Amino acid sequence: MTGRLDGTTAVVTGASSGIGNATARALAAEGATVALFARRRDRLEDLAAELGDHAEVHEVDVTDADAVRDAIEAVARDRGGIGVLVNNAGYGTMDPALEADLGEWRTMVDVNLNGVLATTHAAVSHLTRAARGGRGVADVVTVSSVAGRKVNGPGSNVYAATKHAVNAFSEALRQELAPQHVRVGLVEPGLVDTELTNTGRDNAPDASSASELGVLEAQDIADAIVYVVTRPPRTAVNEVLVRPIEQTG
Numbered sequence: 208m209t210g211r212l213d214g215t216t217a218v219v220t221g222a223s224s225g226i227g228n229a230t231a232r233a234l235a236a237e238g239a240t241v242a243l244f245a246r247r248r249d250r251l252e253d254l255a256a257e258l259g260d261h262a263e264v265h266e267v268d269v270t271d272a273d274a275v276r277d278a279i280e281a282v283a284r285d286r287g288g289i290g291v292l293v294n295n296a297g298y299g300t301m302d303p304a305l306e307a308d309l310g311e312w313r314t315m316v317d318v319n320l321n322g323v324l325a326t327t328h329a330a331v332s333h334l335t336r337a338a339r340g341g342r343g344v345a346d347v348v349t350v351s352s353v354a355g356r357k358v359n360g361p362g363s364n365v366y367a368a369t370k371h372a373v374n375a376f377s378e379a380l381r382q383e384l385a386p387q388h389v390r391v392g393l394v395e396p397g398l399v400d401t402e403l404t405n406t407g408r409d410n411a412p413d414a415s416s417a418s419e420l421g422v423l424e425a426q427d428i429a430d431a432i433v434y435v436v437t438r439p440p441r442t443a444v445n446e447v448l449v450r451p452i453e454q455t456g
């Protein structure tokens with residue numbers, strides 16, 4: 208059976224759980240080779256074992272720009288290029304400023320913003336090269352959030368700031384890379400049932416509303432990402448906002 212991403216190598220950050228795990232599976236099901244990035248090697252190895260030859264493991268902390276660059280270079284060298292980058296790794300807390308820990312704020316900036324910058328910076332020349340190849344396009348998809356479009360109440364301070372920042376960065380990158388046929392898109396989930404929202408921490412993003420609202424499954428977001436990266440070369444899907452049906456905010 209032929210997949211729509213046969214011959215394409217995709218880097219997925221945060222592939223050890225949640226949306227990243229589901230996305231790596233979905234891209235592999237379309238024929239892509241998937242490079243799995245995250246810190247928990249055991250989780251990545253379990254996933255790679257399921258996916259077979261078309262998956263490889265990179266134990267990488269996205270806040271370490273040198274490690275990110277080394278891993279991206281290794282993928283490009285060993286797999287002959289990189290055609291899809293999914294910037295998915297993320298972290299969030301929802302503490303109001305009077306109670307917040309500055310270290311938690313910095314971690315959100317480091318993972319959600321600086322991590323996206325490091326991975327994108329390392330991959331961009333490989334993506335422009337891939338866009339001149341067989342598929343005729345390459346893709347950067349960043350998993351932002353509803354919090355990238357609106358500030359949803361007290362406590363969303365730094366999480367929302369990081370997601371607004373990646374939205375602005377993504378739009379600028381879209382304008383820069385459109386002539387080279389690198390498509391740059393955002394997928395913006397509402398509440399999804401993942402480790403991020405099920406930590407037991409009452410300061411996890413959207414944890415307070417989880418019991419009242421419907422929730423998405425990680426697969427719902429993976430489906431949106433696959434949709435974005437499998438459009439014909441003439442079509443760039445720049446933004447996809449996906450909420451559970453009952454989520455109003």
Ligand SMILES: NC(=O)c1ccc[n+]([C@@H]2O[C@H](COP(=O)([O-])OP(=O)(O)OC[C@H]3O[C@@H](n4cnc5c(N)ncnc54)[C@H](OP(=O)(O)O)[C@@H]3O)[C@@H](O)[C@H]2O)c1
Nearest residue numbers: 221223224225226246247268269296297352399401402403
């Ligand atoms: N769940 C939601 O309701 C929701 C809503 C909107 C947006 N999002 C966004 O969706 C994305 C994925 O989150 P999720 O919900 O799937 O949560 P998750 O299950 O907690 O997954 C987060 C992933 O990010 C990775 N990660 C965290 N810090 C990292 C670091 N320093 N270096 C490398 N990888 C790191 C984790 O891997 P390791 O711990 O193994 O490194 C994990 O694979 C995030 O960007 C999040 O902001 C989630």
